[in-house]
Amino acid sequence: MNCIYAINGPVVKVKDTKSFSMREMVMVGKSKLIGEVIGVTDEMTTIQVYEGTAGLMPGDPVEPTGTPMSATLGPGIISNIYDGIQRPLKAMTALSGVYVTEGSAIAALDEEREFDVTLTVKVGDRLHGGDIYAECPETPLITHRCMIPPYTEGTVEYVAPDGKYKVNDVILKLRIDEETVQELTLVQKWPIRTPRPINKRLPISKPLITGQRIVDTILPLAKGGTAAIPGGFGTGKTMTQHQLAKWCDADIIVYIGCGERGNEMTQVLEEFSELIDPKSGRPLTDRTVLIANTSNMPVAAREASIYTGITLAEYYRDMGYHIAIMADSTSRWAEALREISGRLEEMPAEEGFPAYLPSRLSEFYERAGYVETMNGREGSVTIIGAVSPQGSDFSEPVTQNTKRFVRCFWALDKNLAYARHYPAINWNMSYSEYSDDLAEYYNEHVGEEFCRYRQEISTLLVEENNLMEIVKLIGADVLPDDQKLIIEIARVIRVGFLQQNAFHKDDTFVPLEKQKLMMKAILLLYHKSLNAINGGKPISEIISYGFFDKLIKMKYDIPNDKLEMFNEYFDMINSKFADD
Amino acid sequence: MIQYAGLSEINGPLVCLEGAKGVSYDEIAEIKLEDGTKRLGRVVEMQGDKVVLQVFEGTNGISLTNTKISFTGKPLEIPLSTEMLGRTFNGAGKPIDGLGEVFPQKYGDINGRALNPVARSYPRNYIHTGISSIDALMTLIRGQKLPIFSGSGLSHNKLAVQIVKQAKIADSEGKDFAVVFAAMGVQNDVAEYFRRSFEETGVIQRVCMFLNLSNDPIIERILTPRCALTVAEYLAFEKNMHILVIMTDLTSYCEALREFSSSKGEIPGRKGYPGYLYSDLASMYERAGVVEGSTGSVTQIPILTMPNDDITHPIPDLTAYITEGQIVFDRNLDQTGIYPGLSVLLSLSRLMKDGIGEQYTRADHADVSNQLFACYARVQDARALASVIGEDELSASDKAIMKFGTMFEKYFLNQGFDENRSMDETLDLAWDLLSLLPASELDRVSEQLIKEHYHPENAKRFV
Numbered sequence A: 001m002n003c004i005y006a007i008n009g010p011v012v013k014v015k016d017t018k019s020f021s022m023r024e025m026v027m028v029g030k031s032k033l034i035g036e037v038i039g040v041t042d043e044m045t046t047i048q049v050y051e052g053t054a055g056l057m058p059g060d061p062v063e064p065t066g067t068p069m070s071a072t073l074g075p076g077i078i079s080n081i082y083d084g085i086q087r088p089l090k091a092m093t094a095l096s097g098v099y100v101t102e103g104s105a106i107a108a109l110d111e112e113r114e115f116d117v118t119l120t121v122k123v124g125d126r127l128h129g130g131d132i133y134a135e136c137p138e139t140p141l142i143t144h145r146c147m148i149p150p151y152t153e154g155t156v157e158y159v160a161p162d163g164k165y166k167v168n169d170v171i172l173k174l175r176i177d178e179e180t181v182q183e184l185t186l187v188q189k190w191p192i193r194t195p196r197p198i199n200k201r202l203p204i205s206k207p208l209i210t211g212q213r214i215v216d217t218i219l220p221l222a223k224g225g226t227a228a229i230p231g232g233f234g235t236g237k238t239m240t241q242h243q244l245a246k247w248c249d250a251d252i253i254v255y256i257g258c259g260e261r262g263n264e265m266t267q268v269l270e271e272f273s274e275l276i277d278p279k280s281g282r283p284l285t286d287r288t289v290l291i292a293n294t295s296n297m298p299v300a301a302r303e304a305s306i307y308t309g310i311t312l313a314e315y316y317r318d319m320g321y322h323i324a325i326m327a328d329s330t331s332r333w334a335e336a337l338r339e340i341s342g343r344l345e346e347m348p349a350e351e352g353f354p355a356y357l358p359s360r361l362s363e364f365y366e367r368a369g370y371v372e373t374m375n376g377r378e379g380s381v382t383i384i385g386a387v388s389p390q391g392s393d394f395s396e397p398v399t400q401n402t403k404r405f406v407r408c409f410w411a412l413d414k415n416l417a418y419a420r421h422y423p424a425i426n427w428n429m430s431y432s433e434y435s436d437d438l439a440e441y442y443n444e445h446v447g448e449e450f451c452r453y454r455q456e457i458s459t460l461l462v463e464e465n466n467l468m469e470i471v472k473l474i475g476a477d478v479l480p481d482d483q484k485l486i487i488e489i490a491r492v493i494r495v496g497f498l499q500q501n502a503f504h505k506d507d508t509f510v511p512l513e514k515q516k517l518m519m520k521a522i523l524l525l526y527h528k529s530l531n532a533i534n535g536g537k538p539i540s541e542i543i544s545y546g547f548f549d550k551l552i553k554m555k556y557d558i559p560n561d562k563l564e565m566f567n568e569y570f571d572m573i574n575s576k577f578a579d580d
Numbered sequence B: 001m002i003q004y005a006g007l008s009e010i011n012g013p014l015v016c017l018e019g020a021k022g023v024s025y026d027e028i029a030e031i032k033l034e035d036g037t038k039r040l041g042r043v044v045e046m047q048g049d050k051v052v053l054q055v056f057e058g059t060n061g062i063s064l065t066n067t068k069i070s071f072t073g074k075p076l077e078i079p080l081s082t083e084m085l086g087r088t089f090n091g092a093g094k095p096i097d098g099l100g101e102v103f104p105q106k107y108g109d110i111n112g113r114a115l116n117p118v119a120r121s122y123p124r125n126y127i128h129t130g131i132s133s134i135d136a137l138m139t140l141i142r143g144q145k146l147p148i149f150s151g152s153g154l155s156h157n158k159l160a161v162q163i164v165k166q167a168k169i170a171d172s173e174g175k176d177f178a179v180v181f182a183a184m185g186v187q188n189d190v191a192e193y194f195r196r197s198f199e200e201t202g203v204i205q206r207v208c209m210f211l212n213l214s215n216d217p218i219i220e221r222i223l224t225p226r227c228a229l230t231v232a233e234y235l236a237f238e239k240n241m242h243i244l245v246i247m248t249d250l251t252s253y254c255e256a257l258r259e260f261s262s263s264k265g266e267i268p269g270r271k272g273y274p275g276y277l278y279s280d281l282a283s284m285y286e287r288a289g290v291v292e293g294s295t296g297s298v299t300q301i302p303i304l305t306m307p308n309d310d311i312t313h314p315i316p317d318l319t320a321y322i323t324e325g326q327i328v329f330d331r332n333l334d335q336t337g338i339y340p341g342l343s344v345l346l347s348l349s350r351l352m353k354d355g356i357g358e359q360y361t362r363a364d365h366a367d368v369s370n371q372l373f374a375c376y377a378r379v380q381d382a383r384a385l386a387s388v389i390g391e392d393e394l395s396a397s398d399k400a401i402m403k404f405g406t407m408f409e410k411y412f413l414n415q416g417f418d419e420n421r422s423m424d425e426t427l428d429l430a431w432d433l434l435s436l437l438p439a440s441e442l443d444r445v446s447e448q449l450i451k452e453h454y455h456p457e458n459a460k461r462f463v
Helices: A089-096 A213-218 A237-247 A262-274 A299-318 A330-343 A357-365 A397-405 A414-418 A435-445 A449-474 A481-498 A512-534 A539-544 A547-552 A565-579 B132-137 B156-166 B188-200 B218-238 B250-263 B277-285 B314-322 B331-335 B365-389 B396-413 B423-434 B447-453 B456-461
Strands: A004-008 A011-015 A024-028 A033-040 A044-049 A062-068 A070-073 A114-119 A126-128 A132-137 A143-147 A153-159 A163-166 A172-175 A181-184 A188-191 A226-230 A252-258 A288-293 A322-328 A369-372 A378-387 B009-011 B014-018 B028-033 B038-047 B050-055 B067-071 B077-080 B088-090 B106-109 B148-150 B177-186 B207-213 B242-248 B297-305 B325-328
Touching (some): A044 A299, A226 A237, A237 A322, A237 A378, A252 A299, A288 A299, A330 A378, A330 B277, A357 A378, A378 A397, A449 A481, A481 A512, A481 A547, A512 A539, A512 A565, B077 B218, B177 B188, B218 B250, B250 B277, B250 B297, B277 B314, B297 B314, B365 B396, B365 B447, B396 B423
Parallel strands (some): A252 A322, B148 B297, B148 B325, B242 B297
Antiparallel strands (some): A004 A011, A126 A153, A172 A181, A369 A378, B009 B014, B028 B038, B038 B050, B077 B106
16 A cells, blocks of 8 residues: 655655656545656655645555556647646636635546547558547637547557547547557547657748737747747736737647736636637637646646646647747746755755756757658647746846757846836847748748848847947937937837837737838838938938838838838838938 | 644754654644643644644744644634624734634635636726826736835835725725735834724724734744735625735745745755745735625735845745736935835836726826836936936937926825825826927827827926
């Protein structure tokens, strides 16, 4: 009999047993709390419990389950909201009211719901892991494709007729060898800490289009890429994540609220069910999965929530979808690691974080990618992780280690946030390594000039940054006119282009074409003004034309569906300067 | 009931007992001393038949042989009742006002449970405080947790009292409004100041006070906010009342937690605070909110003094990561005699954007507050520049901005302790101040709004 020997917070120890294996899921205590084995020695097995441990006693039973911590994968995941270990929170309210309860054994998927299943194989077919054997509409946006579990191979012996099935109904029988026949339902399980297998990784070549100008233009992110959003409190990490989740062109969003505020998750729930996706005309919840492990829910489940989220994402990727994961925030996850590591009395590295923090971070971020799946489709998982550095200090371990594993770094700046410049991504501190990978796509789809404009805009911003050093010391009045022009035009870029209003109906999402035309207008004004200044015209006169202020407001004045209005702007600028 | 005699170890607030049977984690034990006094302890760690207890009242006078311990089989619970309003309790929830025990309507586990995010309603109703800076720029929302970050010697207590006094939190006649006040490690004077102020403003009958003064045991201090929040949750979610919870001072609480953690021999995180400080703070702050199926709400205003006025210190830092914004005091403003001397740029209310606007306050509210923030941010730049090159050398627009800054602080931020400004007064004042600047400088508001509200003649009165 395996029974509890010691309890310390979420960590439970079992003495004198050989019946557990590493990372195995176990049931702890009389109310069967879910736990996971995190250490095995010849005297002691250490278990982290994903639920509150109050009320456990030494001597309470601990049952092995023989399987690792797994996610339940099948139709019904989309539009759902789960906690860190994939318990459906909506179903939980029906069972236990407004508070989260322990040990409530609720199936991850609604077992009573019927799906309209179409079988796509016939008796005698030879099927391999990853092959699709059935399809059903999961939401109006997402067709769910049931796949043979990886590493399984066999010949179809029985196929159920098309029709309505519940998730646990057997719809396919597969003869593996002479003795064994495997029955397949709509559901499969997969261990959350193991990446799902793929055929091969494909090169990164497509952008994740977000409609946010600073992202798409200056700091692009690729489908299958990784990005980090570090920022102190109040700089708008969550707001940026919400904007990306609402508008990016992924097929499915997995939003992991990891150790964050409860009200924020409620907001996501409410907003996403009201917001209509312009492309499909359906509410955003039809393409969203939420994983909510708020800061006051058990800390061990917070650690697991990241893995649960990415496993769900990989499963849909294998069906040929493009997934974006928002993890808010990875720092809370790292703190969960630290807390558990402390309870295990492990030797701490920097700031009390365990020494394996970097390897855990890299394991997570490396599960992103643009891949060819086992059934030959293309799919991708893009990870966008928020980081909450302590004291807004980017030199702390989580930010520094994350920087090593992501290729896109959107640093949020306190000073921009104080001035209510949102998104508060600081263009001087941030970088994206995807610009070159994506150049070909931009050339082909938006036009050759796009990348050139981007470069010019970035150069102007850098020049402004250098000039500001001087301005801070001696004021702007002493600068020569061509440098004053840089300051003026950079203001237009900052306020009129980089700053974006999430609450304005046209400005909240801006198509690439409009982004390009906006840059074109700004650069046209810059070059015309520069010519005029070189020709001896004072900058004060050029400013008095009012073009600078007009361009600042063009994001509001030109609706997204009336891009031909830009021609008026170009004509206006051209003719004014031609008059002189 | 089995009684265990004697202990095997005493270390700070922790005692260790061997040979206990049938004890469960987090359970409460009663410790009887030889002189007949009783203390309470909680199980914090178990290993085989060895049990570690934290003693709430401290371990003074306890020896390895003079105790008898019995276990209650329950986590720490306090009696709950609507009768608790108007009463005063110690940090562990025992009445200290001499009016006898509370007759309980039910018992509540002070640790509470995590609210299911699905069962929350998103907070949207704003609370009118009558304080311009808060109402216009960092609007308090019913169900929000909005801490006050202050420093020693600043007027945070005064501000808290003014909020309680003026807050229009209740739907009708203040019948369903109450305050739960938790003092953690504060001086006697401060506790007395709050009590007197509540009395003077006539809300004392609607206040439930939990007092853990600075010389009370630290373990009790860890329980104080939890007792207070348990009462708040009960009144809000079961009795449908609007509860404002004021907790002061969170810094003392965190220090108590650090002391307790180090006596347990835990591995420290930043600045010696335990690695779980974030989770621990979250377990309190997250108890604010509005839930479906109840018309009540829990709004929290925790007050903390930033050690050395450092906002990056772990306590304010972790707090601001959990709470929905923060109200930050500025020592410079306070010293120049401005009350409340709030640092506008550092302050923020995250829930504000959904609780203001046409339906709640006024259609132009969001834009005006954005414009004030943007202009005031420029004031700081202009001041920095002026300190280098002198005010005379500034450009005309920088000079205008400087003037705006001074007037903004003098007329908008600054207000009397008894001055209760309506929302319209506050927003009109904001527009009048913005009218000090040329209309072309106002880049966060639309032409339409400028037409309606921009009146340079009104700005002439600011001198």
